[in-house]
Amino acid sequence: MDFGRMIFLWGLLAVPLPLLLHLFFKRRKQRVKFSTLLFFLRRERYFAYRRRLLELLLLALRILAVLLLVFALSRMFFKRFTFIAGAKTEAVIVLDDSMSMQRRLASGGTAFDMALKKAEDILDSLSGDDNVALVFVSGKTGADLTGDKNTVLQQLRQSSVTAAAGSITAAVQSAIEQLRQAPGTNREIYLISDFQRTAAPSHPIALSELKNSRLFCLPLRGSDSNVSVELPPPGLAPVIVGRAVNIPFKLINHGQTDREVKVELEVDGVTIQSRNVIVASESAVSDAFSWPPQRSGRINGYVHIDDDSVALDNRAAFTCDVSGDVRAVMVHDGTPRDADPFFYLRHAIDPEQDRHLYGIAAITVPLERFSAASLKDATILFWAADGRLSASAASAIKEFLDTGGTLISLPRTPAAVPDFNALCSAYGFRLVNPYRQPEERSACGLRFLPPLAGFNEMLQLNLLKWRRMAPLNPGNSGRVLAESGGVALIVEQLIGCGRWIALGFDLRRGCSDWPLLKSFPVMAVALVNYAAGTRDVIVNLTCGGKMELKGKKIAFQDYAGHRGDLPVVNGMATWSETWLPGVTTFDGADVRAVVLRTSAPESDLRLADDSVIKDSFDASVTLLDPGEEIAGQVVALRQGTELTGLLLSLLLVVLTVEYLLGADGGMLRRAVKKIFSHDREAK
Amino acid sequence: MAGTQYRYLPPETLDSLKNIELVARALVEGGMLGLHRSPYRGFSSEFAEYRKYVPGDSIRYLDWKAYARCDRYYIKCFEEETNLRSYIVLDKSDSMGMPDTKAPAKFNYACYLAAAFMYLMHQQHDGVGFFAYDDDVRVVSECRCSRSHLIDLLKMLENLRPGGRSDAGSCLKLIAERIPKRSLVLVFSDYFDTDPDFLKALDHLHFKNCEVVMLQVLNDNELHFPYKGLIEFEDLETGDTVDLEADSCREYFLRSLAEYNRRIKDFCDCRRIAFETLTSSTPFERALAVYFAKREGMF
Numbered sequence: 001m002d003f004g005r006m007i008f009l010w011g012l013l014a015v016p017l018p019l020l021l022h023l024f025f026k027r028r029k030q031r032v033k034f035s036t037l038l039f040f041l042r043r044e045r046y047f048a049y050r051r052r053l054l055e056l057l058l059l060a061l062r063i064l065a066v067l068l069l070v071f072a073l074s075r076m077f078f079k080r081f082t083f084i085a086g087a088k089t090e091a092v093i094v095l096d097d098s099m100s101m102q103r104r105l106a107s108g109g110t111a112f113d114m115a116l117k118k119a120e121d122i123l124d125s126l127s128g129d130d131n132v133a134l135v136f137v138s139g140k141t142g143a144d145l146t147g148d149k150n151t152v153l154q155q156l157r158q159s160s161v162t163a164a165a166g167s168i169t170a171a172v173q174s175a176i177e178q179l180r181q182a183p184g185t186n187r188e189i190y191l192i193s194d195f196q197r198t199a200a201p202s203h204p205i206a207l208s209e210l211k212n213s214r215l216f217c218l219p220l221r222g223s224d225s226n227v228s229v230e231l232p233p234p235g236l237a238p239v240i241v242g243r244a245v246n247i248p249f250k251l252i253n254h255g256q257t258d259r260e261v262k263v264e265l266e267v268d269g270v271t272i273q274s275r276n277v278i279v280a281s282e283s284a285v286s287d288a289f290s291w292p293p294q295r296s297g298r299i300n301g302y303v304h305i306d307d308d309s310v311a312l313d314n315r316a317a318f319t320c321d322v323s324g325d326v327r328a329v330m331v332h333d334g335t336p337r338d339a340d341p342f343f344y345l346r347h348a349i350d351p352e353q354d355r356h357l358y359g360i361a362a363i364t365v366p367l368e369r370f371s372a373a374s375l376k377d378a379t380i381l382f383w384a385a386d387g388r389l390s391a392s393a394a395s396a397i398k399e400f401l402d403t404g405g406t407l408i409s410l411p412r413t414p415a416a417v418p419d420f421n422a423l424c425s426a427y428g429f430r431l432v433n434p435y436r437q438p439e440e441r442s443a444c445g446l447r448f449l450p451p452l453a454g455f456n457e458m459l460q461l462n463l464l465k466w467r468r469m470a471p472l473n474p475g476n477s478g479r480v481l482a483e484s485g486g487v488a489l490i491v492e493q494l495i496g497c498g499r500w501i502a503l504g505f506d507l508r509r510g511c512s513d514w515p516l517l518k519s520f521p522v523m524a525v526a527l528v529n530y531a532a533g534t535r536d537v538i539v540n541l542t543c544g545g546k547m548e549l550k551g552k553k554i555a556f557q558d559y560a561g562h563r564g565d566l567p568v569v570n571g572m573a574t575w576s577e578t579w580l581p582g583v584t585t586f587d588g589a590d591v592r593a594v595v596l597r598t599s600a601p602e603s604d605l606r607l608a609d610d611s612v613i614k615d616s617f618d619a620s621v622t623l624l625d626p627g628e629e630i631a632g633q634v635v636a637l638r639q640g641t642e643l644t645g646l647l648l649s650l651l652l653v654v655l656t657v658e659y660l661l662g663a664d665g666g667m668l669r670r671a672v673k674k675i676f677s678h679d680r681e682a683k
Numbered sequence: 684m685a686g687t688q689y690r691y692l693p694p695e696t697l698d699s700l701k702n703i704e705l706v707a708r709a710l711v712e713g714g715m716l717g718l719h720r721s722p723y724r725g726f727s728s729e730f731a732e733y734r735k736y737v738p739g740d741s742i743r744y745l746d747w748k749a750y751a752r753c754d755r756y757y758i759k760c761f762e763e764e765t766n767l768r769s770y771i772v773l774d775k776s777d778s779m780g781m782p783d784t785k786a787p788a789k790f791n792y793a794c795y796l797a798a799a800f801m802y803l804m805h806q807q808h809d810g811v812g813f814f815a816y817d818d819d820v821r822v823v824s825e826c827r828c829s830r831s832h833l834i835d836l837l838k839m840l841e842n843l844r845p846g847g848r849s850d851a852g853s854c855l856k857l858i859a860e861r862i863p864k865r866s867l868v869l870v871f872s873d874y875f876d877t878d879p880d881f882l883k884a885l886d887h888l889h890f891k892n893c894e895v896v897m898l899q900v901l902n903d904n905e906l907h908f909p910y911k912g913l914i915e916f917e918d919l920e921t922g923d924t925v926d927l928e929a930d931s932c933r934e935y936f937l938r939s940l941a942e943y944n945r946r947i948k949d950f951c952d953c954r955r956i957a958f959e960t961l962t963s964s965t966p967f968e969r970a971l972a973v974y975f976a977k978r979e980g981m982f
Contacts (some may be wrong), residue, residue, distance in 0.1 A: 028913075029915050029926065030912060030913065030915065031914075031915045031917060032910060032914050032915065033780040033781065033782065033917045034905075034916045034918065035778035035779075035872075035905060035918075035919055035920050036875035036877075036918060037916060037918045038875055039939035040925055040927060051913070054936070138814055276796055433899065541943055
């Protein structure tokens with residue numbers, strides 16, 4: 001409560017006046033001895049207590065009338081919160097720039113466009129001495145509290161919707177933290193959001209601790225109709241030129257009506273295929289494009305849908321390294337103790353040397369002829385040489401691993417161990433027993449672990465019998481791909497951009513009967529494909545997330561073609577510019593490419609109710625009407641509602657009631673009667 | 684009498700009553716001859732009718748002239764004048780003692796009236812009896828016409844004070860049992876009784892062919908209810924109190940009183956009982972005159 005003319009509050013001294021008059025003119029009760037009460041007892045309505053009640057009511061009405069008159073003259077205001085006029089106001093605008101803000105409003109624009117306009121209105125409502133800050137829900141850097149509103153205005157105008165989900169809780173807490181340290185007396189938080197149901201805070205945000213603070217929420221309501229497209233993670237198989245690759249996609253209709261959507265496959269900026277797909281309301285449809293790449297190298301593409309609502313989730317990106325045939329170089333020392341160590345493997349993965357039936361070209365190279373040239377266009381290097389590594393060979397292998405190649409080593413004599421240990425040391429990595437001679441050991445079965453575990457059921461690998469094996473120790477950084485009876489037999493270790501896969505067994509009958517089994521060629525091809533795949537160097541990341549990259553000098557190129565270098569500190573760099581979906585490629589990092597995907601919940605545009613909004617905070621929330629001018633609403637709320645009209649109306653009602661109830665006792669009625677009686681007498 | 688002052692029979696009252704005769708509406712039996720007609724044919728000076736002689740009649744009353752004219756025996760009948768047995772019944776309950784600033788209290792007024800009737804009846808050589816009751820019959824005086832009895836009655840009236848709660852129903856029943864047939868009964872009361880069936884006691888008198896005159900004595904305050912403002916009314920008989928807004932309930936009170944009296948009046952009319960309301964502010968001798976004028980009109 002506040003008063004515009006405090007001087008009239010002196011009128012409150014007149015409040016006891018009706019009481020004094022009541023006491024002064026109070027009629028004394030006269031006692032009369034009467035012959036009988038026979039004629040009184042039947043009607044209670046004449047009893048004096050009713051009269052006394054009426055008099056008390058009239059007294060209350062008269063006191064109320066004086067109060068109403070005084071308050072009306074004092075221009076009483078009602079304020080929903082304490083706002084100290086003239087004091088400095090610290091305001092934080094929390095702007096929701098998540099993907100759902102791209103929803104369409106009835107006016108035709110997007111919710112984010114409206115949010116920007118309203119944010120500018122809020123800036124206009126602040127006076128010159130006030131400070132203002134800008135916080136984005138997505139987590140993008142905003143503006144700290146400043147008196148320079150132009151800075152905030154510029155930042156607002158440069159902002160755009162991100163594909164990140166963000167967190168309203170985190171954004172409001174950031175605003176609270178800024179206000180807590182601010183010296184201003186009046187503290188205001190303006191939360192402009194579409195208040196998407198999936199983004200509602202799970203627990204009430206603690207706002208009550210912040211003294212003299214007000215939270216204004218501006219809900220921007222719009223259509224919740226939306227169709228989004230998602231791509232599942234890429235498969236394991238290498239993408240080879242001329243061989244069809246499946247691009248599966250999923251269409252999700254979040255709206256209440258069925259939709260027919262045009263879906264297009266776009267590769268390198270060219271639409272390759274398109275089709276129309278009907279998606280029922282609140283359901284999903286999975287489908288796939290089949291497309292043979294026509295060139296080798298990195299290919300970026302999109303699955304694009306035609307939808308009027310949120311634009312950012314209309315496009316899902318993918319990337320892949322397309323190669324020619326997988327080139328597997330098999331190195332042995334030329335003087336094998338027991339014939340060709342790759343005999344069975346070669347026939348398994350490349351049975352017809354000219355046709356490369358499985359897209360794999362197996363090339364055998366003796367150790368003495370091994371050089372860097374041997375690894376040209378090679379994808380996989382099989383190593384089964386007992387001899388020592390020459391410096392040039394070690395350098396070639398190192399470069400091969402740096403550029404993303406995969407080394408698959410078979411167990412050999414201890415003579416070569418120091419050389420490989422040195423190779424490991426070059427990467428700051430040590431694989432325990434990566435290269436040792438197999439020992440006699442009887443065992444049964446082989447069990448593959450993820451991601452190759454799917455082969456176990458199909459291939460009956462439990463029939464396999466071991467005679468010799470070289471148990472491997474994955475250490476802390478290795479990953480076991482296959483084991484037998486708890487003994488690791490295939491271990492993978494990431495090195496640079498490449499991988500080293502160590503086998504704890506020979507691919508000959510001396511170690512096991514596996515080369516004679518039908519499962520061997522299947523598994524050999526699968527393992528080669530796995531080794532040739534680029535999955536581990538292409539990462540899927542949700543927009544708004546951050547990523548740690550390793551490398552000495554890291555350059556990036558984003559989906560829009562922008563190039564730049566990431567600052568590297570101690571061999572690590574943080575990449576956080578992940579606001580929009582697409583593919584970003586890196587040079588010199590342990591990750592070659594990152595596919596940025598939209599946050600799936602952001603495509604669900606259903607809105608939270610006002611009650612949910614209010615329940616999201618532990619303090620009172622003032623909901624602003626986006627249809628009205630924000631500055632006007634805020635100023636009115638700060639000033640409060642003037643109650644003079646209401647008070648005068650109430651006064652009129654009170655006087656009318658007093659007149660009607662008063663009968664002969666009514667002050668007003670008596671006065672009116674007196675005036676009229678004077679008139680009559682005068683006539 | 685002339686040398687004695689009685690509270691309820693002042694000399695001016697005696698002067699005003701000098702020429703008033705009390706005539707009962709019905710013939711009553713009486714042991715003494717007086718001015719009242721008797722239902723029995725007697726032998727006084729006023730001729731009534733002829734009737735045929737039957738053996739056993741005294742030949743003293745044979746009309747010889749009629750015998751000479753028509754050769755038949757006729758007996759001359761005269762109206763027999765008897766003494767009237769009258770009873771004064773006075774309600775002495777507390778309600779009768781309701782004070783009045785401008786006029787005598789109801790009780791006093793009723794006593795004045797009773798004394799006046801006693802005197803008149805004595806003057807006519809009629810017997811006068813007296814009863815006073817509240818919740819029981821407190822005073823009983825049998826009917827006599829001697830002068831000393833009149834003096835006793837007047838002293839009795841002087842010594843009476845209002846008090847007690849009224850139980851008219853049972854008291855009038857008791858009194859009716861003691862009153863002989865064909866008596867004149869004058870009942871002075873305000874008739875404010877909580878028992879609505881108290882009037883049924885009057886049936887006993889009616890069955891005895893008594894002439895009953897009910898005189899309701901009220902004061903101006905009861906009749907006009909002039910009170911204003913907040914009043915605490917105290918019931919004189921029960922002591923109960925009630926706070927009332929006098930202005931608001933005046934109309935209701937008067938209407939209720941009129942309705943109450945109308946019901947009594949209806950009851951009385953059915954039984955040929957006279958009912959009259961008198962106010963204590965009216966000069967009681969004038970009230971008597973008005974009453975007798977009204978009564979004379981009935982004969």
